[in-house]
Amino acid sequence: MTRMLWFAFGWVAVALGLIGVVLPGLPTTPFLLVAAFSFSRSSPRLRLWLENHPQFGPPIRDWEDRGAISARAKTLAVAMMGLVFAISLIVGMPGWVLAVQAFCLGGAATFILTRPD
Known part of the structure; x- marks a missing residue:
């Protein structure tokens, strides 16, 4: 059951991150970091999808590798x-x-x- 909660939490974070792409003032990257963390606990396939995404992947990798923000x-x-x-x-x-x-x-x-x- 815990895995399902992480999975759902990951998708909620992705949705909020996508809303943040078009809504000024709502950050995208922190929500995607939460989604990556959540998916690492529930769905390795979705975690890899986020890490390899052309737009969302680089900030996630920068944060995890170096704690960096562009x-x-x-x-x-x-x-x-x-x-x-x-x-x-x-x-x-x-x-x-x-x-x-x-x-x-x-x-x-x-x-x-x-x-x-």
């Missing part, structure tokens, strides 16, 4: 974080929300920017 992905991720924070400022979110958001987004941005390219 410069383009870093730029896009940090820009989206900045956009989300700017929108929060524009709509007048309460100060405590902005502080929590700044702390969380700042931590995420720091993590992303300190990974190798």
Whole structure:
């Protein structure tokens, strides 16, 4: 039964990753990393499909081999974080929300920017 849960979780992650391809602000790569992990526990065939996919494979291999994130992905991720924070400022979110958001987004941005390219 556990294998079926990993399999289902992998497909949910793939679906969210594919939505992220067309929806700005929703990341693709983290969901595909989760999918690759899930498929490694449930379906070696689907794991290989993700690893060898022309678009999705390189970021997965870069992360697993070196913990690397491409410069383009870093730029896009940090820009989206900045956009989300700017929108929060524009709509007048309460100060405590902005502080929590700044702390969380700042931590995420720091993590992303300190990974190798």
